Amino acid sequence: MISRDTTGSFKLMKSMNRALILNTIRTHGPISRADIAKKTKLTPPTVTNISGELLKSGLINEGETGVSKGGRRPILLTINWNSQFVIGIDIGVRKVRLILTNLKAEIVSKRVEKLPVPLTADDLTGIMTAAVKKLIDAAEVDPGKLLGIGVGMHGIVDAEKGVSLYAPTLNLKDIPLKDVLEQAFRIPVKVENDAKTLALGERWYGGHGPDTDNLVCVNVGEGIGAGIIFNNRIYHGNDHIAGEIGHMVVDIDGPRCSCGNYGCLQTVAGGRALKEYVLREAALGRETSILEAAGGNPDEADGKIIYECALKGDGLALEAFAKTGRYLGLGLLNLIHLVNPPLVVIGGGVAKAGDLILKPVQNLVKQRGITEKAKRTDIAISRLGEEGTAFGAVTLVLADFFALEAKTEKR
Ligand SMILES: [Zn+2]
Structure with missing residues (x-):
């Protein structure tokens, strides 16, 4: 019998391999299975197995054929950028900016909500939740295809718990942003300080x-x-x-x-x-x-x-x-x-x-x-413009999904 621990580490290994393959297709695609195996140092059967699952889930596509190195011309794999979508939210002092993007961080829909003065924590979470609903409706995206929500919040943020600890300019404390959004939308939510979020966006998309x-x-x-x-x-x-x-x-x-x-x-x-x-x-x-x-x-x-x-x-x-x-x-x-x-x-x-x-x-x-x-x-x-922090918020989710780069990690 396989112990629970062994099952756990097997699952972890599989999800790490899956992320590794996905990220290799993201950064090097279109790419053949053989080249993925070479770059990741995974065995060809592992690559074939996991890319089969990724194809089935619709996350990647099989497309053009590559150059033959003797024998059959290999089939190349690419990310299906529009198979999943991500929401990025930038909570500023006066407004909330939201974008909905595909897996390439290309904007499908966006919205800006003004924040009233004064503002309570409940006002803020209420406005944010309503705005996310409107954003999803406007984008006409199947909610089942939403991968997650990233939030860049000004002030001091506990990124692990997803709580805004202190927003001095609004004089608000302990806002459970992650809990509120996860309960409302039932998808994973990542919360981070806005400047740290922007830095992550710059790292990935700043050129x-x-x-x-x-x-x-x-x-x-x-x-x-x-x-x-x-x-x-x-x-x-x-x-x-x-x-x-x-x-x-x-x-x-x-x-x-x-x-x-x-x-x-x-x-x-x-x-x-x-x-x-x-x-x-x-x-x-x-x-x-x-x-x-x-x-x-x-x-x-x-x-x-x-x-x-x-x-x-x-x-x-x-x-x-x-x-x-x-x-x-x-x-x-x-x-x-x-x-x-x-x-x-x-x-x-x-x-x-x-x-x-x-x-x-x-x-x-x-x-x-x-x-x-x-x-x-x-x-x-x-060069990311006024949506920089919202791009960063999208990146919080994508970095986790593709798992390998610029992950947010304590210390
Ligand atoms: Zn000060």
Whole structure:
């Protein structure tokens, strides 16, 4: 009789082999069974057996024939990208962004929901659940073909339990995001901090090349967070707070932050600091076109309006980007000296300002990097656009499905 343990390890071995084969077809397909066996070092019968199961389940296709190396021309296998679908959710401070994609992370359907102020945890989970239902309906996808849901949530997240531990800007604690979504939709749910999610999205779909095993991705919106990918793994730290550079203190006597401390980086850099600087200077009588562009309502003077005014040459708008960009550069310089990554990618809402934010950051790092190599650290704006974190959320599920790369793992 086979003991339960043996059955368990046999099952594990089989699912690992299955993931290995799937991932090999994903990265190298169209590919023959013989070449899969060569690349994975699995035996040809194992490859034939498991690819037979994958064909039966519809996850892969048998298609064109390859070049013969003597004998029959081999039949090539490819992933059936539209056999399953994934939902990615980006929970920001003001809105929830959702995308539904195929296995190639190609968007089938998307939605944005605004969040009311103030907001309770129940409001948030209610809005999120309703939005997922609408997204699935709009995509006209068979719910049986949904592989899972990934969630990128701002603030401190326990990725193992799928709980938002603390969202300072919303002043919310202990939101059981994974439980709520799994109960509502009966599919696996992965939850991760938004900057870490974005970093994973960058690693897979950011176009930085397959060899970027180490990278830091900084999400700059209202707040600032960093996702650190180290040896192909998301780095969480001991209690899920690794990468919270928005709360790195850069001025001990600085302004009060939403977290209760004083002089955190995000009080002087990032979207909120940008707006506050502009409004403060305008209130002191500085000449600017920003308030007029905001229809006379200071509340409406958001990053987009300040950006547009800067492009038209508004002195205060240009100065606001230069100043907050310099502070962001200071935060990134500290991060570069701490982690020493080859690449830092800036994403999030503020990244839309492109060179206006990138140049002051690059200049500061060039001036103050501790060595010539530190000064030359590659710093780039994310190419994933405003859906970057939602792509990352999709990647949380895909990384698990294809199992081998950039898995989220504690420490
Ligand atoms: Zn803070």
